[in-house]
Amino acid sequence: NTLYIAVIVGSFRRDSLNQKLADALIQLAPPELSFSQVKFDDLPPYNQDDDEHQAASVLRVKSQIQSAHGLLFVTPEYNRSIPGVLKNLIDHASRPYGQSVWAGKPAGVLGASVGVLGTALAQQHLRNILAYLNVPTMGQPEAFIHAKEGFWTEDGHIGTTSLGFVQGWMDQYVSWLRLHVQGKTP
Numbered sequence: 030n031t032l033y034i035a036v037i038v039g040s041f042r043r044d045s046l047n048q049k050l051a052d053a054l055i056q057l058a059p060p061e062l063s064f065s066q067v068k069f070d071d072l073p074p075y076n077q078d079d080d081e082h083q084a085a086s087v088l089r090v091k092s093q094i095q096s097a098h099g100l101l102f103v104t105p106e107y108n109r110s111i112p113g114v115l116k117n118l119i120d121h122a123s124r125p126y127g128q129s130v131w132a133g134k135p136a137g138v139l140g141a142s143v144g145v146l147g148t149a150l151a152q153q154h155l156r157n158i159l160a161y162l163n164v165p166t167m168g169q170p171e172a173f174i175h176a177k178e179g180f181w182t183e184d185g186h187i188g189t190t191s192l193g194f195v196q197g198w199m200d201q202y203v204s205w206l207r208l209h210v211q212g213k214t215p
């Protein structure tokens with residue numbers, strides 16, 4: 030009973046801290062979780078006029094999300110909110126009206142920042158959006174990652190100082206996911 034998880038990273042940046050966090054986090058998951066990252070840097074800007082003929086890239090991301098049991102959001106904070114590209118993805122996959130692929134997919138939310146608030150405000154905005162889309166989000170533990178010296182090892186794993194915390198987050202996510210997806214097919 031593999032759980033398929035769609036990973037959504039809110040940064041397209043080559044050396045993204047959030048991509049690095051997502052990659053390291055996935056390494057801490059048990060083998061019964063299978064992750065696939067949603068690639069969405071080719072989505073057009075959302076336009077409601079296109080709802081009846083969504084672009085191939087939009088249909089592709091919708092189908093990838095649809096076929097997942099759960100979601101993992103790892104996002105930067107931009108100007109105290111989520112990046113526009115992430116909102117664009119969320120809007121695309123919520124439409125046309127009545128054909129949202131988000132509803133009921135349990136989600137973990139976390140993010141890394143160079144600032145001490147560690148994406149706290151972006152995560153709160155994201156939770157607000159997801160609540161409307163009927164995506165349950167794990168409430169605790171929260172993970173506001175301040176990406177400072179030593180957070181990662183040289184080879185991109187979580188460093189010793191934070192490993193216990195991040196592993197604890199993953200363990201909790203796995204048991205919380207199981208509660209939400211019991212007996213459900215994506």
Ligand code: FNR
Pocket residue numbers: 040041042044045046047048105106107108109110141142143144145146147148
């Ligand atoms: C930022 N950054 C930022 N950081 C933060 O903690 N709160 C914020 O509101 C913002 N705002 C913001 C806006 C814009 C447009 C940019 C480009 C950056 C800094 C941000 O945390 C930093 O650039 C991270 O490295 C971005 O994440 P990735 O791309 O490394 O995953």
